[in-house]
Amino acid sequence: MALRGTNQEKARPYNRRIVLEYVRNHGPATRGDIAKRVGLTVQTVSTIVRELEEQGYLLSSKEAPKGRGLPPTMLHLNPDGGYAIGISVTPLGVDAALMNLAGDMLGSAARACVRPSPSQAFALIEELCAEMRALRPDGRILGVGFAMPGPFDVQAISFVGPTTLDGWSGVPVRARLEEVTKLPAFIAADTVAAAIGVRLYGEGAAMPQFYYLYFGVGLGGTMMQDGAPVRGAxxxxxxxxxxxxVPGGLPCPCGNRGCLERYLSLDSFSNRPAGQSQGEWVAEVAPIFHSAICTIENLFDPQTIVLGGLAPDELITALVATTSTLPTSISSRYDRTTPRVTASVGHQSLLRGAAAMAVSGVLSPRQEPALTPDRPRQRDPFSNGMAA
Ligand SMILES: [Zn+2]
Structure with missing residues (x-):
């Protein structure tokens, strides 16, 4: 489904984004295709396309002639028309990557730092962004997308623990990011950023309804509904x-006992008894993992649950291998065409998703939703002094 433009002269900045969004999602396309699909006149589309070509966002090519008549001009997104930096802060350190408009990763870098404070993290982000910019010194960097662990601002469980970051409550993250990077910044929870990465570039590409289970230092997840993250209040x-x-189970820094991530997380994995092999640990947590799968399925009815995150690929794969048999849930269907649980490995979904938030936030008419108190401002990357 393409977004619709509006044939009013004052709507040109919006229409430029609509046209670019169409080519980004459905290209290559002709001017006529675009006009028909977004509800603008061919004349309006042609004017917009000329501007986008001049600005380097679109490239055109001629198809080989077939039969009589001039071959149509096909419009493509210019992969090097712009770049975005993805940043993730985790309890293990800070990571950054540079991505082009086609979603290709052009380079990445990491700094280890255990549970970084905001000032430590922003100093590392400044360094890493300089490194990423140096990969394309003449490139147009559109913005930064930033991901960090949630949950956010939950005072009743304002816990400090090994899976969370301390000292970040009340920090104006977007303002600090824009200050150190001099770029528009877009922020989201790590689970949301990684789910966006999986949706755009990974296992979720053909699946608009999936739950992304994020196996990080802690455990989190995001339901993608019609291709967009379900955010809650x-x-x-x-x-x-x-x-x-687990009733009466292991104490959790949140104040409760028996929380899922006390059993199923990198924190739990790294604190397993001395000498316990990965295989033994996976066998031990499998029943709890399977209960979690059934809970998620019964709540969200996803096409599949995608397991990914910061855990090593072989641990993700080993956990998914245990799901060949699972307890029944509403997802136990005869007409399934996908497995109930799928592994997501090797896509760097977190950093690509974070960078994609910046591309969408700057170029697209719909912004990826950011944290409630810290919404990004609208900016127009196309404004170049011309009347809009
Ligand atoms: Zn807990």
């Missing part, structure tokens, strides 16, 4: 790490 929907799953 405060942006924390789907954060399942603190579901109480």
């Amino acid at each position: 405060w942006g924390n929907a789907g954060e399942i790490g603190h579901i109480p799953i």
Whole structure:
């Protein structure tokens, strides 16, 4: 489904984004295709396309002639028309990557730092952004997308623990990011950014309804509904790490006992008994993992659950291998065409998703939703002094 433009002269900045969004999602396309699909006149589309070509966002090519008549001009997104930097802060350190408009990763870098404070993190982000910019010194950097662990601003469980970041409550993250990077900044929870990455570039590409289970230092997740993250009232929907799953179980820094992420997370994995192999650990947590799968399925009815995150690929793969048999849930269907649980490995979904938030935020008519109190401002990357 393409977004619709509006044939009013004052709507030109909006129409430029609509046209670019169409080519980004459905290109290559002719001017006529675009006009028909977004509801603008061919004349309006032609004017916009000329501007976008001049600005380097679009490239055109001629098809080989078939039969009589001039071959149509096909419009493509210019992969090097712009770049975005994806940044993630985790309890293990800070990572950054540079991505082009086609979603290709052009380079990445990481700095280890255990549970970085805001000032440590922003100093590292400044360094890493300089490194990323140096990969394309003459390139147009559109913005930065930033991901960090949730849940956000939950005072009742304002816990400090090994899976969370301390000292970040109340920090004006977007303002600090824009200050150190001098770029428009877009922020989201790590689970949301990674789910966007999986949706655009990974296993979720053909699946508009999936739940992304994020196996990080803690455990979280995001439901993607019609290709967009379900956010809830405060942006924390789907954060399942603190579901109480073992009555009277292990104490959790949130104040409860038996929370899911006490059993299923990198924190739990790295604190397993000395000498316990990965295989033994996976076998031990499999029943709890399977209960979590059934809970997610019964809540969200996803096409599949995609397991990914910061965990090593072989751990993700080993956990998914245990799901060949699962307890029944509403997802136990005879007409399934996808497995109930799928592994997502090797896509760097977190950083690509973070960078994609910046591309969408700057270029597209719909912005990826950011945290409620810290919404990004609208900016027009096309404004070049011309009347809009
Ligand atoms: Zn908890």
